[in-house]
Amino acid sequence: xxxxxxxxxxxxxxxxxxxxxxxxxxxxxxxxxxxxxxxxxxxxxxxxxxxxxxxxxxxxxxxxxxxxxxxxxxxxxxxxxxxxxxxxxxxxxxxxxxxxxxxxxxxxxxxxxxxxxxxxxxxxxxxxxxxxxxxxxxxxx
Amino acid sequence: xxxxxxxxxxxxxxxxxxxxxxxxxxxxxxxxxxxxxxxxxxxxxxxxxxxxxxxxxxxxxxxxxxxxxxxxxxxxxxxxxxxxxxxxxxxxxxxxxxxxxxxxxxxxxxxxxxxxxxxxxxxxxxxxxxxxxxxxxxxxx
DNA sequence: GATAGAAATGAGAATCTTGATCATCTGAGC
DNA sequence: GCTCAGATGATCAAGATTCTCATTTCTATC
Numbered sequence: 582x583x584x585x586x587x588x589x590x591x592x593x594x595x596x597x598x599x600x601x602x603x604x605x606x607x608x609x610x611x612x613x614x615x616x617x618x619x620x621x622x623x624x625x626x627x628x629x630x631x632x633x634x635x636x637x638x639x640x641x642x643x644x645x646x647x648x649x650x651x652x653x654x655x656x657x658x659x660x661x662x663x664x665x666x667x668x669x670x671x672x673x674x675x676x677x678x679x680x681x682x683x684x685x686x687x688x689x690x691x692x693x694x695x696x697x698x699x700x701x702x703x704x705x706x707x708x709x710x711x712x713x714x715x716x717x718x719x720x721x722x
Numbered sequence: 723x724x725x726x727x728x729x730x731x732x733x734x735x736x737x738x739x740x741x742x743x744x745x746x747x748x749x750x751x752x753x754x755x756x757x758x759x760x761x762x763x764x765x766x767x768x769x770x771x772x773x774x775x776x777x778x779x780x781x782x783x784x785x786x787x788x789x790x791x792x793x794x795x796x797x798x799x800x801x802x803x804x805x806x807x808x809x810x811x812x813x814x815x816x817x818x819x820x821x822x823x824x825x826x827x828x829x830x831x832x833x834x835x836x837x838x839x840x841x842x843x844x845x846x847x848x849x850x851x852x853x854x855x856x857x858x859x860x861x862x863x
Numbered sequence: 864g865a866t867a868g869a870a871a872t873g874a875g876a877a878t879c880t881t882g883a884t885c886a887t888c889t890g891a892g893c
Numbered sequence: 894g895c896t897c898a899g900a901t902g903a904t905c906a907a908g909a910t911t912c913t914c915a916t917t918t919c920t921a922t923c
Binding site: 733734736738739769770771772773774777778796 | 898899900901902903904909910
């Protein structure tokens with residue numbers, strides 16, 4: 582099933598790559614650090630090195646299979662690319678990440694870039710705040 | 723002149739701090755890495771350690787004198803805080819950074835955050851593209 | 864299926880950025 | 894000028910990510 586994605590990207594179908602794809606697909610949070618993926622691999626009994634995780638994720642990114650995000654903090658997080666572009670809201674307290682897409686913002690960005698003489702290629706927008714989730718440690722009792 | 727800012731922030735007026743402020747004020751690019759500031763200090767004959775540069779910049783950030791930005795790449799860049807919030811456009815080719823502020827985007831961000839139940843505290847927006855500067859290596863001849 | 868060659872992997876070293884430690888030095892007030 | 898808290902510099906340390914290279918695993922071929 583997913584092997585087709587790998588082949589399409591010119592990547593050999595190997596066990597580490599399939600396992601990493603599986604984890605990205607099945608994870609609840611959908612936004613994982615390389616370390617987190619590595620730990621899940623260990624937990625499920627796979628003997629896959631951290632270097633391989635980083636290498637594979639970088640290749641996946643180049644192949645357009647995953648996106649790499651730099652949220653606050655020093656670790657990059659990876660998410661499966663499922664077609665649509667979107668931006669992110671991050672809770673400062675519990676780290677939860679939600680996604681959104683807003684055509685108004687997208688349009689204004691294009692207009693602003695044009696106004697500055699830039700041919701816009703990409704953008705990174707992250708909102709930081711305090712969420713209202715019942716599990717969020719910041720939430721008032 | 724600037725010594726007042728330092729005093730106001732509860733920081734002793736020392737030579738390293740003044741020199742670093744000077745560099746931030748006089749630099750053309752206005753967006754400098756800690757390394758770049760360190761090199762400028764060395765070039766001007768100052769014997770100031772890299773650790774001090776990082777420490778001072780962190781203190782300046784805490785005092786609201788500078789902003790720390792995480793653009794693509796692994797080094798943070800620092801810019802003098804001159805009052806107004808703004809976002810950034812970065813040229814993928816020459817690294818040039820321009821600033822902009824757009825009330826429409828700001829408003830939409832607040833609305834989106836509210837819609838997701840987030841109390842927005844901060845945001846990071848960076849546009850990446852190719853600029854049209856005559857010195858930009860990407861520019862068509 | 865067995866096999867060869869290319870590509871991928873794993874372990875650990877290496878790198879890069881940034882923060883911590885600690886002995887020494889310096890600035891502000893007296 | 895003197896004292897002492899605070900600041901500095903040199904070095905070490907930590908965390909994330911990449912590199913190296915010998916070994917292993919796919920894939921295409923016979």
